[in-house]
Amino acid sequence: MGFFDKIKSAITKTTSALSHEIKRIVTRSPRLTGNSLEELEAALLGADLGLPMAQQIIAAVRAAYESQGRSGLDVFEIAAREVEKSLSSVSTALIRQTDGPTVVSLVGINGTGKTTTAAKLAHLIQGQGGIAVLAACDTFRAAAIEQLKLWGTRLNIPVVAGAYQADPAAVAHDAITAALARNATYLFIDTAGRLHTKHNLMQELAKVHRVMDRKLAGAPHEVLLVLDGSSGQNAINQAREFNKICKLTGLVITKLDGTSKGGVVVAIQRELGIPVKFIGVGEQPDDLQPFIARDFANALFEIRD
Numbered sequence: 001m002g003f004f005d006k007i008k009s010a011i012t013k014t015t016s017a018l019s020h021e022i023k024r025i026v027t028r029s030p031r032l033t034g035n036s037l038e039e040l041e042a043a044l045l046g047a048d049l050g051l052p053m054a055q056q057i058i059a060a061v062r063a064a065y066e067s068q069g070r071s072g073l074d075v076f077e078i079a080a081r082e083v084e085k086s087l088s089s090v091s092t093a094l095i096r097q098t099d100g101p102t103v104v105s106l107v108g109i110n111g112t113g114k115t116t117t118a119a120k121l122a123h124l125i126q127g128q129g130g131i132a133v134l135a136a137c138d139t140f141r142a143a144a145i146e147q148l149k150l151w152g153t154r155l156n157i158p159v160v161a162g163a164y165q166a167d168p169a170a171v172a173h174d175a176i177t178a179a180l181a182r183n184a185t186y187l188f189i190d191t192a193g194r195l196h197t198k199h200n201l202m203q204e205l206a207k208v209h210r211v212m213d214r215k216l217a218g219a220p221h222e223v224l225l226v227l228d229g230s231s232g233q234n235a236i237n238q239a240r241e242f243n244k245i246c247k248l249t250g251l252v253i254t255k256l257d258g259t260s261k262g263g264v265v266v267a268i269q270r271e272l273g274i275p276v277k278f279i280g281v282g283e284q285p286d287d288l289q290p291f292i293a294r295d296f297a298n299a300l301f302e303i304r305d
């Protein structure tokens with residue numbers, strides 16, 4: 001399956017609800033009255049695209065209707081192009097250091113998919129011929145260390161782990177040493193989940209990052225905030241708070257396979273101006289997709305290029 005088909009099948013819950021609504025509204029009313037445009041807006045909001053994006057789409061649909069009339073008006077196409085336009089201004093490639101390992105820190109609240117995403121990313125890099133190392137810096141929970149070690153065994157990727165309740169900064173420090181020794185291209189740091197509202201925990205994260213930078217200048221080179229795609233508006237608050245503490249370089253939106261609100265990807269990127277770099281579409285190692293704006297926009301509105 002190519003990227004487009006995979007993402008399309010992963011976000012079916014969102015697209016089928018959305019398309020069904022759009023079709024219903026568009027086929028029922030021969031003229032696009034104010035009423036049907038309002039319904040259209042509600043459908044877009046229902047998919048969590050956010051008010052500014054929904055309004056932009058409605059304005060484009062209205063403008064097209066006024067200039068060309070009802071015949072041949074393709075609401076799906078207009079919406080997809082507006083979404084693509086609003087998404088494609090930022091680079092979504094994973095940062096790559098040319099000298100030494102690229103250190104990627106995965107941050108976020110509990111349960112969003114940090115550990116799984118770290119493993120998936122390491123697997124992706126390894127599949128591309130790179131050398132990946134994983135670091136278990138979530139030392140708050142013994143189970144978290146075990147979880148990453150299991151992934152390491154399953155995917156054949158070395159995992160640097162400290163003891164339960166060890167200082168996460170010390171584990172990160174050791175992991176950089178190990179990554180350098182192994183000539184790794186990427187080191188993925190799995191950090192403990194923390195609520196963005198807990199000041200102490202957020203300061204601890206800042207410290208972990210400072211220690212990395214002292215060990216390897218510029219590290220972490222990439223800080224990815226992992227967000228649960230079904231958490232809606234709250235995801236935006238999380239991103240704002242995390243961005244204050246550690247400059248986020250990208251977002252990973254997970255669990256898009258389980259929600260009908262996949263449009264949140266658009267709302268989040270639009271609101272924050274931080275690129276969505278990957279989307280999580282399942283629990284298996286391959287269920288992580290690099291984010292491609294055009295494909296996502298087309299999949300969202302069930303358009304085939």
Ligand SMILES: Nc1nc2c(ncn2[C@@H]2O[C@H](COP(=O)(O)OP(=O)(O)O)[C@@H](O)[C@H]2O)c(=O)[nH]1
Pocket residue numbers: 108109110111112113114115116117193226254255256257258279280281282283287
């Ligand atoms: N369906 C689905 N489940 C996911 C995805 N990413 C993570 N999960 C699941 O979400 C749960 C929490 O993931 P975990 O990586 O432990 O989250 P963490 O607390 O942020 O480290 C696990 O059961 C994962 O299998 C995804 O993209 N789709």
Ligand SMILES: [Mg+2]
Pocket residue numbers: 114115116138144190191193
């Ligand atoms: Mg975890």
